[in-house]
Amino acid sequence: VILLLNVGAQIELTDILEECKNVQAVLLVSLPGQEGGRAIADVLLGNAVPGGKLTTTWARQYEDYPSAESFGALNGNLIAEEYREGIYVGYRYFETFAKDKVLYPFGYGLSYTTFQVSGTVKESGADAVSLEFQVTNTGNVSGKEVVQVYVKAPQGRLGKPERVLAGFEKTKNLAPGGMETLVITIPVYAFASYDDSGVTGHKSCYVLEEGVYEFFAGQDVRSAVPAGRIEKEFTVVEELEEALAPVLSFERIRPCGDGDGFRPVPEPVPLRTVDPQTRQRELPATEIAYTGDLGYRLGDVFQKTISMEMFIGQLSDEDLMCLFRGEGMCSPKVTPGTASAFGGLTESLRSFGIPAACCADGPSGIRMDCGTKAFSMPNGTLLGATFNQKLVQELYEYAGLELRKNRIDTLLGPGLNLHRNPLNGRNFEYISEDPLLTGKMGAAQLRGIHGSGAAGTIKHFSTNNQETHRRDVDAVVSERALRELYLKCFEIAVKEGSCRSVMTTYGPLNGIWTAGNYDLNTTVLRGEWGFSGIVMTDWWAGANTEGEACDMRNRAVMVAARNDLFMVSTDAGDLSQDNVA
Numbered sequence: 001v002i003l004l005l006n007v008g009a010q011i012e013l014t015d016i017l018e019e020c021k022n023v024q025a026v027l028l029v030s031l032p033g034q035e036g037g038r039a040i041a042d043v044l045l046g047n048a049v050p051g052g053k054l055t056t057t058w059a060r061q062y063e064d065y066p067s068a069e070s071f072g073a074l075n076g077n078l079i080a081e082e083y084r085e086g087i088y089v090g091y092r093y094f095e096t097f098a099k100d101k102v103l104y105p106f107g108y109g110l111s112y113t114t115f116q117v118s119g120t121v122k123e124s125g126a127d128a129v130s131l132e133f134q135v136t137n138t139g140n141v142s143g144k145e146v147v148q149v150y151v152k153a154p155q156g157r158l159g160k161p162e163r164v165l166a167g168f169e170k171t172k173n174l175a176p177g178g179m180e181t182l183v184i185t186i187p188v189y190a191f192a193s194y195d196d197s198g199v200t201g202h203k204s205c206y207v208l209e210e211g212v213y214e215f216f217a218g219q220d221v222r223s224a225v226p227a228g229r230i231e232k233e234f235t236v237v238e239e240l241e242e243a244l245a246p247v248l249s250f251e252r253i254r255p256c257g258d259g260d261g262f263r264p265v266p267e268p269v270p271l272r273t274v275d276p277q278t279r280q281r282e283l284p285a286t287e288i289a290y291t292g293d294l295g296y297r298l299g300d301v302f303q304k305t306i307s308m309e310m311f312i313g314q315l316s317d318e319d320l321m322c323l324f325r326g327e328g329m330c331s332p333k334v335t336p337g338t339a340s341a342f343g344g345l346t347e348s349l350r351s352f353g354i355p356a357a358c359c360a361d362g363p364s365g366i367r368m369d370c371g372t373k374a375f376s377m378p379n380g381t382l383l384g385a386t387f388n389q390k391l392v393q394e395l396y397e398y399a400g401l402e403l404r405k406n407r408i409d410t411l412l413g414p415g416l417n418l419h420r421n422p423l424n425g426r427n428f429e430y431i432s433e434d435p436l437l438t439g440k441m442g443a444a445q446l447r448g449i450h451g452s453g454a455a456g457t458i459k460h461f462s463t464n465n466q467e468t469h470r471r472d473v474d475a476v477v478s479e480r481a482l483r484e485l486y487l488k489c490f491e492i493a494v495k496e497g498s499c500r501s502v503m504t505t506y507g508p509l510n511g512i513w514t515a516g517n518y519d520l521n522t523t524v525l526r527g528e529w530g531f532s533g534i535v536m537t538d539w540w541a542g543a544n545t546e547g548e549a550c551d552m553r554n555r556a557v558m559v560a561a562r563n564d565l566f567m568v569s570t571d572a573g574d575l576s577q578d579n580v581a
């Protein structure tokens with residue numbers, strides 16, 4: 001008996017496996033898309049060798065997950081969802097505090113063949129560490145293997161997880177006896193810790209605390225074996241400024257103990273000391289003077305005849321407000337059945353040569369609610385399970401071509417939120433519980449789409465970790481957990497995937513709805529990460545001025561936060577329902 005799991009996220013398997021003693025194998029196929037049936041048959045018949053790895057920890061029961069106790073706002077009132085587990089999400093928690101609660105560890109996956117992985121630190125510098133590995137196929141059939149590199153940092157004053165994924169690489173297809181040498185270079189930023197309290201003397205900085213950093217490599221987080229160690233003096237890796245810190249008091253966990261075992265103990269979470277509204281008001285404002293129509297068109301900017309500022313100066317206030325508004329769903333001004341039109345949606349905007357742009361729901365392929373067919377792609381979790389950036393990029397090169405064929409400018413994906421809890425209804429379109437794997441695989445998708453001239457829109461920025469009452473659940477998160485986990489995956493996609501488009505969420509983050517969250521959209525995204533693309537709201541999202549309730553008509557706070565597009569309106573030219581003063 002072979003158990004096939006065609007599921008979007010983890011399910012409890014303990015009772016099933018205990019009661020069904022004749023189950024000899026489990027094949028997780030996630031949601032594989034239109035070619036899934038053929039792929040499953042190939043694996044079951046031995047025509048293909050499975051090589052995927054789990055992107056989330058499968059615990060013995062739901063209650064074992066550290067977020068289980070606080071997860072699940074089940075009424076319509078605003079509820080503060082406290083992220084009490086802090087940075088200890090997924091394997092970071094289980095490997096540090098609860099190894100015995102794990103059924104299948106992060107990174108785990110069997111094959112029809114076996115591999116031997118050996119290697120060590122090759123070179124260690126101030127900014128990066130390089131490790132070299134030899135991977136040998138020791139079995140009887142061809143296959144691929146993933147080398148996963150984890151770092152164990154000294155506990156120091158901040159406290160650290162037992163292991164953190166810092167790099168990974170997948171081999172080519174290796175014949176029996178075949179060997180490949182892989183060099184994995186890891187920037188120290190990948191295993192630096194963020195000090196949100198100042199306990200190290202360097203508040204709002206990524207730091208390396210002094211001590212020994214141990215590297216482990218292998219086929220999953222549990223079985224990875226020592227692969228070298230380096231010593232580091234205390235180092236400030238990056239100086240930042242406080243942003244997105246919580247205002248509600250709560251406690252998070254940290255390790256207490258020694259190498260023989262840790263137990264979680266509570267510590268108070270540092271609260272916000274910088275007012276984002278004051279920061280926003282202090283930003284130097286530069287106004288582009290209105291000139292009226294001087295005869296220039298958007299194509300003149302592309303040809304470098306004039307500057308973008310000169311072009312924008314021709315647009316009236318009403319033009320700018322209309323430009324801010326997307327239109328849909330299924331706007332007749334773009335490809336039928338798609339999620340939204342934006343850009344040149346009024347006669348006035350079109351007269352300036354601004355085209356209407358189109359976006360379509362993803363991320364598992366194009367959605368067109370008009371009968372037009374498109375390829376059904378594997379879901380995000382399954383793509384992550386490949387641990388194969390090159391393969392995913394190649395797949396999304398075809399996705400980009402399909403976008404161009406259907407005159408769609410951006411796919412609404414990839415989804416980059418983390419698998420914080422198995423019950424999040426969007427986990428199927430997200431990738432992993434780990435920010436490095438999520439960010440790297442998301443960046444690969446973006447690079448593939450960009451190759452055709454189309455774009456991807458990474459979502460949902462950020463902490464969309466509960467789908468039920470997603471508009472009303474305030475994610476109350478420490479700045480350290482945001483920096484090291486929930487923002488990190490988006491940061492990687494922006495920097496390594498040359499991201500052009502970002503979608504915010506429906507709900508609030510530490511009291512401020514993300515669509516109008518200045519620190520999220522400007523201080524971090526544009527200021528720290530250098531993002532120069534567009535930010536759009538989720539569909540019919542609201543925003544608030546801090547301390548006030550969410551208002552779906554208040555567009556002014558979105559604009560002030562540099563959220564460029566409100567999605568969506570019935571008619572972009574009808575401004576009667578908006579407060580845009």
